[in-house]
Amino acid sequence: MTGKKLRLPPLAESLSARLLLLTIAFVMLAEVLIYAPSIGRFRLVYLEERLAAAHLAILALEATPDQMIGEDLKRELLDHVGAYSVGLTRPGAGKLMLMVTTPGPVDASYDLREASFFGLIGDAFMTLMDDGGRILRVVGVSPKDRKTLVEVVLEEAPLRRQMLGYSERILALSLVISLFTAALVYLSLHLLMVRPMRRITESMARFRDDPEDASRIIKPSARSDEVGVAQRELAEMQEGLRGALRQRARLAALGAGITKISHDLRNILATARLVSDRLVESEDPEVRRTAPTLLSAIDRAVNLCAQTLNFTSEGAPAVDLSRFDLGELVREVGASLPEQLNGQARWHSLIEENFEVSADREQLHRVLSNLGQNAVQAGATKVEIAARRDDDCFVIDVTDNGPGLSPRARAHLFKPFAGSSHPGGTGLGLAIARELMRAHGGDVQLERSTSEGTSFRLILPVDRGQR
Ligand SMILES: Nc1ncnc2c1ncn2[C@@H]1O[C@H](COP(=O)(O)OP(=O)(O)OP(=O)(O)O)[C@@H](O)[C@H]1O
Ligand SMILES: [Mg+2]
Numbered sequence: 001m002t003g004k005k006l007r008l009p010p011l012a013e014s015l016s017a018r019l020l021l022l023t024i025a026f027v028m029l030a031e032v033l034i035y036a037p038s039i040g041r042f043r044l045v046y047l048e049e050r051l052a053a054a055h056l057a058i059l060a061l062e063a064t065p066d067q068m069i070g071e072d073l074k075r076e077l078l079d080h081v082g083a084y085s086v087g088l089t090r091p092g093a094g095k096l097m098l099m100v101t102t103p104g105p106v107d108a109s110y111d112l113r114e115a116s117f118f119g120l121i122g123d124a125f126m127t128l129m130d131d132g133g134r135i136l137r138v139v140g141v142s143p144k145d146r147k148t149l150v151e152v153v154l155e156e157a158p159l160r161r162q163m164l165g166y167s168e169r170i171l172a173l174s175l176v177i178s179l180f181t182a183a184l185v186y187l188s189l190h191l192l193m194v195r196p197m198r199r200i201t202e203s204m205a206r207f208r209d210d211p212e213d214a215s216r217i218i219k220p221s222a223r224s225d226e227v228g229v230a231q232r233e234l235a236e237m238q239e240g241l242r243g244a245l246r247q248r249a250r251l252a253a254l255g256a257g258i259t260k261i262s263h264d265l266r267n268i269l270a271t272a273r274l275v276s277d278r279l280v281e282s283e284d285p286e287v288r289r290t291a292p293t294l295l296s297a298i299d300r301a302v303n304l305c306a307q308t309l310n311f312t313s314e315g316a317p318a319v320d321l322s323r324f325d326l327g328e329l330v331r332e333v334g335a336s337l338p339e340q341l342n343g344q345a346r347w348h349s350l351i352e353e354n355f356e357v358s359a360d361r362e363q364l365h366r367v368l369s370n371l372g373q374n375a376v377q378a379g380a381t382k383v384e385i386a387a388r389r390d391d392d393c394f395v396i397d398v399t400d401n402g403p404g405l406s407p408r409a410r411a412h413l414f415k416p417f418a419g420s421s422h423p424g425g426t427g428l429g430l431a432i433a434r435e436l437m438r439a440h441g442g443d444v445q446l447e448r449s450t451s452e453g454t455s456f457r458l459i460l461p462v463d464r465g466q467r
Contacts, residue, residue, distance in 0.1 A: 008201075027182065028174060028175075037121060040117070041120065042124070044115060047110070050083065051138065051141075051143060054088070055144050055148060055150050057080060057081050074098060074099075081152065081154075083154040084100075085103060087150070091147055106135050108136050110136060111140065112138065127160050132157040134156040135155060138151070138153075193227065196231070200218065207241075211241055212245055214242065218231055220235045259309060262306075262309045262312070265301075266302060266306060269301050273295070273302065276294055279294065310432070311428050311431070319359075322359075322360070326387055327349055327352070327353065330349045334372070337369065337373065346382050359460055367436050368458075370432060374429055374430070378400070378403060380402030383400045384397075384398075386399070392461060395457060398455065398457075399447075402454055410446075413430060442459040443458075444457065444458050
């Protein structure tokens with residue numbers, strides 16, 4: 001196990017920092033969306049106030065008998081409105097004007113009766129972006145009397161100043177709100193997500209360093225949300241992994257023990273075999289009669305020891321590739337099989353002449369011989385071996401006319417020591433065959449098994465040189 005240190009991201013790249021920045025950005029965006037219509041509205045209210053003041057100023061003019069007032073009062077009234085000139089039109093009455101000096105040329109005219117939502121926003125931004133030196137003519141109904149139309153000519157600069165002041169206040173407020181919101185979001189996310197996530201990550205790292213230590217398994221909280229589920233799932237996974245490791249360690253110890261026992265037992269049996277060989281020549285006819293049974297029992301026991309030794313001590317077999325004629329190998333396997341099958345008709349090769357494959361010859365011999373022996377032991381009277389090339393692999397089919405796999409064998413197929421159903425069988429033949437084929441990068445599969453026979457398929461990858 002590596003004691004690698006848990007590497008957490010630096011603060012700037014942490015989830016919390018990203019969430020903080022995102023929250024600030026989103027709140028600012030929301031503020032901009034609110035700001036645009038409100039600055040438009042601010043300008044409208046300012047202008048309407050000017051119209052109301054203008055209406056009031058004109059009323060002073062109406063109060064005089066000849067509608068004439070002194071220059072000073074006029075100037076004072078216009079200063080109060082903040083305009084160069086003021087005009088008023090009422091239905092059925094003429095137009096009244098209040099003006100001291102003629103203003104310069106009007107730069108822009110606005111009719112507040114036609115103001116639209118987006119128009120107001122656009123005009124407000126125009127005012128903000130301008131240098132504030134424009135002279136505006138604004139027409140609108142008087143807020144005091146809906147029938148009266150008021151017109152004022154005024155400078156844009158004071159309006160722009162007030163709008164800038166308003167914008168600055170909104171900006172400052174937005175910053176305060178976004179920082180405040182971001183801080184709250186940050187804090188809650190940090191407590192609800194980031195911290196538990198770190199706990200999970202730390203637990204993973206601690207567990208990775210020593211998965212067999214039960215104290216390193218995360219203790220899930222009682223939370224019912226996704227984090228709680230993740231914690232519980234992690235705890236379960238760690239528990240399962242720890243169990244599997246314990247099991248593996250136990251099996252390894254067991255394997256080592258069995259290897260030792262098999263080794264010594266094989267030697268003991270070799271001695272027994274040597275001694276028992278003499279029994280065949282015994283004077284006693286009864287001893288002579290039972291000797292072959294005893295010998296075959298000892299042989300089976302030796303065979304069991306040898307197979308067990310092979311399986312437990314080999315590990316992943318090393319593959320020594322060579323190119324050879326498959327038909328020839330199949331014939332050799334046939335010759336080495338027990339008598340029942342040792343004949344052309346029964347061990348039947350359908351492989352064409354000079355069919356070359358690339359594999360570990362010795363291992364493929366073992367695989368074919370294991371399959372052949374199984375067929376004989378199952379009671380088959382004929383086994384056929386066919387081979388063909390299929391794209392980038394060779395397919396070798398071993399088909400017998402036996403009674404098919406028993407349910408027990410089928411349930412434990414390819415599992416070592418589990419699926420044997422004949423006396424003296426170890427249940428290793430198919431497991432070994434699969435291990436050897438997989439070491440080649442191929443496999444062995446059960447192709448079909450019925451009461452008419454069984455067929456196993458060997459898959460052997462084509463060597464690069466043969467492609
Ligand atoms: N061709 C077959 N026809 C019928 N049953 C088969 C065939 N091949 C395998 N079996 C069944 O599968 C079981 C497992 O076979 P496997 O070769 O793994 O072990 P085994 O033959 O019992 O023992 P071992 O080969 O280690 O001596 C066999 O006991 C047998 O019941
Ligand atoms: Mg077998």
